[in-house]
Structure formats: C-alpha cells, structure tokens
Amino acid sequence: MSVLAAAADTPLVDWTALWKILLVALCGGVGVTAVFGFGVLRLEAFDGDRAAGRSGAATMGSAGRWGAVGLAGVVVGILAMMHKS
Amino acid sequence: MSDVLLIVVVVTALSFDFTNGFHDTANAMATSIATRALTPRQAVFMSAGLNFVGAFLSISVAAVIAKGIVDPTVIQGDAGLALLFAALAGAMLWNLITWALSLPSSSSHALIGGIVGAVAIAHGFDAVNGHGIVQKVLVPAVLAPVICAFVAMLGTFVAYRMRAGGPTDRNRRSYRYGQIASASLVSLAHGTNDAQKTMGVLTLALIAHGSISQDASVPLWVKVAAATAIAAGTAIGGWRIIATLGKKLTEIEAPQGFVAEATSTSVILSASYFGYPLSTTHAVSGSILGVGVGKRLSEVRWSLFGTMVLGWLFTIPAAGLVAAVIWEGSHAIGDHNNVGAVVMAILSGAAALSLFITVQRYAAVSAEDTIGDADDRAEIASVPTREAVAA
Numbered sequence: 001m002s003v004l005a006a007a008a009d010t011p012l013v014d015w016t017a018l019w020k021i022l023l024v025a026l027c028g029g030v031g032v033t034a035v036f037g038f039g040v041l042r043l044e045a046f047d048g049d050r051a052a053g054r055s056g057a058a059t060m061g062s063a064g065r066w067g068a069v070g071l072a073g074v075v076v077g078i079l080a081m082m083h084k085s
Numbered sequence: 086m087s088d089v090l091l092i093v094v095v096v097t098a099l100s101f102d103f104t105n106g107f108h109d110t111a112n113a114m115a116t117s118i119a120t121r122a123l124t125p126r127q128a129v130f131m132s133a134g135l136n137f138v139g140a141f142l143s144i145s146v147a148a149v150i151a152k153g154i155v156d157p158t159v160i161q162g163d164a165g166l167a168l169l170f171a172a173l174a175g176a177m178l179w180n181l182i183t184w185a186l187s188l189p190s191s192s193s194h195a196l197i198g199g200i201v202g203a204v205a206i207a208h209g210f211d212a213v214n215g216h217g218i219v220q221k222v223l224v225p226a227v228l229a230p231v232i233c234a235f236v237a238m239l240g241t242f243v244a245y246r247m248r249a250g251g252p253t254d255r256n257r258r259s260y261r262y263g264q265i266a267s268a269s270l271v272s273l274a275h276g277t278n279d280a281q282k283t284m285g286v287l288t289l290a291l292i293a294h295g296s297i298s299q300d301a302s303v304p305l306w307v308k309v310a311a312a313t314a315i316a317a318g319t320a321i322g323g324w325r326i327i328a329t330l331g332k333k334l335t336e337i338e339a340p341q342g343f344v345a346e347a348t349s350t351s352v353i354l355s356a357s358y359f360g361y362p363l364s365t366t367h368a369v370s371g372s373i374l375g376v377g378v379g380k381r382l383s384e385v386r387w388s389l390f391g392t393m394v395l396g397w398l399f400t401i402p403a404a405g406l407v408a409a410v411i412w413e414g415s416h417a418i419g420d421h422n423n424v425g426a427v428v429m430a431i432l433s434g435a436a437a438l439s440l441f442i443t444v445q446r447y448a449a450v451s452a453e454d455t456i457g458d459a460d461d462r463a464e465i466a467s468v469p470t471r472e473a474v475a476a
Contacts, residue, residue: 012216012220012224013220013224013228017356017359018361020355020359021232021352021355021359021361022232022236024354024358025232025233025236025348025352025355026236026239027351028236028347028348028350028351028352028354028355029236029237029344029347029348029351029352029372030236030239030240030243032351033240033243033340033343033347034243034247036259036260036263036343036347037244037247037248039259040247040248040255040256040259040260041247043255043259044256047253047255070263074266077270077274077350077351077354078142078270078273080354080355080358081139081142081273081354081357083358
C-alpha cells in the first residue's frame with residue numbers, strides 16, 4: 001500500500017486525541033490560572049497582614065505552596081516538550 | 086547530484102527559517118510587551134534565546150513536514166532539490182507578504198502550501214494527498230483557534246472573578262511576572278516546533294542530494310544552523326505583527342496576557358505530545374481572541390479577526406502559487422539545472438529584500454508602537470478620585 005493510500009485510511013478527525021488536548025488545555029488554561037490566582041490572593045493577604053503589623057508567615061507559606069503547584073505545571077510543560085510525538 | 090542546488094536549498098531554507106522567526110515573535114511575546122511585563126527589546130532577545138534552546142530540547146527526530154501530504158518519492162535527486170527550493174522560496178515570500186500586511190499567519194502552512202504548489206505543478210495533483218491536507222492541516226487549522234478561544238475565555242473569566250475586589254499593585258505585578266514564565270514556555274515550544282520544521286526540510290534535502298542516508302539522524306550543523314536562523318529572526322522583532330496581536334485585536338491587561346499564553350502553551354504542547362499538529366500562530370491568535378471575549382466590556386476588533394482568518398485561508402493556495410511560479414521559472418530558464426535555480430534564487434531574494442526595504446521605509450512599525458496602555462488605564466481607573474477620598 002502506498003504512503004498516500006495509507007494516509008487516506010485514517011479518519012479525518014482524531015477525536016480521542018482531540019478530547020485529550022481539550023482536557024490538558026482546560027488544566028493548563030483554566031487550572032493553572034486558578035492556581036496562580038490563588039497564589040496571588042494569598043500574596044495580597046500577606047500584604048494585608050504586614051500592613052496590620054502581623055508577620056504573615058503562614059499566609060506567605062500558603063502562597064508558596066500555590067506557587068509550587070504552578071511551578072510543577074511549568075515542569076510538566078517542559079517535559080512534554082522533550083517527549084513530543 | 087548538484088552541489089550548487091543543495092547550497093541554494095540550504096540558503097533558502099535558512100532564509101525561510103529567519104522569516105519564520107521574526108514573523109512568529111508575536112506568538113510568544115505580543116501580550117507580554119502589550120502589558121509591559123517586558124520591554125520590547127527584552128522580550129525579543131529572551132524569545133530568541135528560548136527559541137534557540139527549544140530547537141535542541143526535543144529528543145524526537147525532526148518532523149518531515151511533507152509526510153502524508155505529498156508523495157515522498159518525488160523529492161529525490163536534483164528534481165527533488167528544485168522542488169524544495171521552490172517550496173521554501175514560495176513560503177518565505179508569502180511570510181514576507183503577510184508580514185507587510187501585519188497579518189499573523191502560519192509559517193508551517195506557508196511551507197506546506199509551497200510544497201503542495203511545487204509538487205502539483207511538477208507532478209500533477211495525483212502526487213498530492215488531499216485527504217492528508219484536510220486531516221493534517223485544515224482540520225487542525227479550524228480546531229486550534231476554536232479550542233484556544235474557548236479555554237482562554239473560561240480562564241479569563243476565572244482570573245477576573247478572583248480579583249473581584251479590583252486590581253491591586255501586587256496583583257498587577259504578579260500577573261506580569263507570571264506572563265514572563267508563560268511567554269517563555271510559548272517561545273520554547275515554538276523553538277521545538279518551528280526550528281525542527283526547517284531541520285526536517287534540510288535533512289530531506291541532504292537525503293535527496295545523497296549526502297546522508299534515508300535513516301541518518303539530523304546532522305549537528307543542521308540543528309545549529311536552523312536554531313541560529315530562527316533565533317536571529319526572532320531577535321529582529323517582527324513589530325508589525327506584535328502590534329496586531331498585542332494591541333489591535335483586543336486590549337490586553339496582565340491577567341489576560343497570562344491566560345492567553347498559558348492556554349496557548351497547553352494546547353500547543355498537548356497537541357504535539359498527542360501527535361496532532363497545530364499552528365502556533367492559530368493557537369495564539371485564538372487565545373488572544375478568547376481573552377478579549379472573556380473579559381466583560383473588552384473590545385474585540387472582529388473585522389481585524391476576519392481579515393486574519395482570510396489570510397489563513399489564503400496562505401496555502403497563495404504560497405503554493407508563488408512556489409509554482411518559481412518552479413516554472415526555474416524550469417523555463419534552465420530545466421532545473423544550476424542556472425535556473427540560481428537565477429530564481431537571486432530573483433526571489435531581490436523580491437524579498439525590496440519588499441522588506443519598501444515596508445520599512447514607508448510604513449515602518451517601531452518597537453514603541455507595540456506597547457499597550459490597557460493596564461495603565463485600569464490602574465488609573467482603580468485609583469480613587471480626590472472627591473471620592475474627601476467623601
């Protein structure tokens with residue numbers, strides 16, 4: 001079978017891959033934005049703590065945890081780049 | 086096999102790669118520049134460096150762009166090299182035309198159009214796989230902007246819901262820092278996709294010439310040359326297209342820029358991972374449209390988006406037509422011998438250079454024209470007026 005004939009046998013839209021892409025896109029576009037947003041909210045709370053004369057260590061720790069989750073997203077992205085099909 | 090033809094193909098491929106770089110700088114950096122997360126110069130140099138690194142990042146074999154689209158047996162010997170030259174020259178010229186029109190269009194589609202046009206004129210449409218074009222090019226071209234726009238719209242809604250109390254200085258600064266990270270990922274992804282595309286074409290040329298065997302890996306000099314060309318092009322800064330994506334399509338604030346880039350990166354990387362080829366340009370354009378739609382009262386210039394879509398529709402046939410003309414010219418001058426290819430290469434180079442100089446002289450867009458002011462206006466709006474403070 002020629003290369004062109006073999007290509008013609010495959011479906012026009014690979015729905016399985018498409019759903020996976022949409023899922024990952026939602027995790028990246030919406031999920032990472034939400035994680036980042038929570039981190040920023042905690043940083044704003046930290047600013048509030050400092051303005052009120054509190055140390056804000058716990059709030060900063062919480063912001064750091066959200067930041068770590070966001071950073072994990074970046075690492076996953078780089079790993080995906082290194083193992084693309 | 087002709088060494089001169091091979092040199093012509095290599096030079097044209099690297100020139101195309103260079104135009105690919107400055108054409109697509111906007112994909113990663115337009116929103117970061119528009120929101121002042123980065124200055125224009127910082128943005129393009131950072132993007133250039135990351136594109137260079139990205140070109141080496143992937144461990145997969147450089148993708149052969151023509152796979153499944155045209156009959157691979159036609160790209161062999163001197164005739165195959167002549168086809169590749171015409172395809173690359175057609176794609177490069179179309180890239181420059183869309184750059185002159187300030188339109189973000191896909192360099193991958195331009196290259197595919199060039200290959201299809203050159204193969205069709207040389208061997209007829211029987212050597213072109215229409216099913217492959219629909220499956221690998223047209224369907225993803227429609228899906229990429231739709232998926233990106235939908236996800237970016239949701240992401241923008243979430244981002245603005247989370248700062249319902251209004252933008253604070255901390256909020257604005259944080260999103261600008263976040264944008265630097267997300268834009269960096271888009272640049273890296275662009276390097277892995279687009280520099281590898283040129284590596285693939287150069288490898289194909291070396292195989293057609295007989296310099297390397299069919300199963301040889303990509304030579305190191307090809308990797309370095311392709312990475313350097315795309316990075317150099319990126320460093321030039323395609324300000325015209327950056328202004329279109331960052332300022333003209335919609336006004337962008339830092340959270341929108343962050344969402345647009347996070348969405349584009351996710352879609353581009355997941356599509357690459359699952360073997361679904363998407364155009365970076367289409368993905369980023371869709372994301373920017375989505376963040377415009379997702380923010381209440383944000384204005385999207387639909388007429389400009391319509392023009393962009395028109396440019397996307399024309400890319401494959403137009404690049405194909407230019408490639409076909411170049412192939413025919415090369416055929417007429419010297420039946421694809423060295424003289425024909427060299428003359429057409431000189432003519433193509435002269436046409437590209439004249440277009441570039443004319444646009445720069447009469448309708449130049451400077452780096453400063455790419456900086457938006459939506460964030461500044463939001464900042465001013467968030468500062469209480471003297472009357473409000475007094476009350």
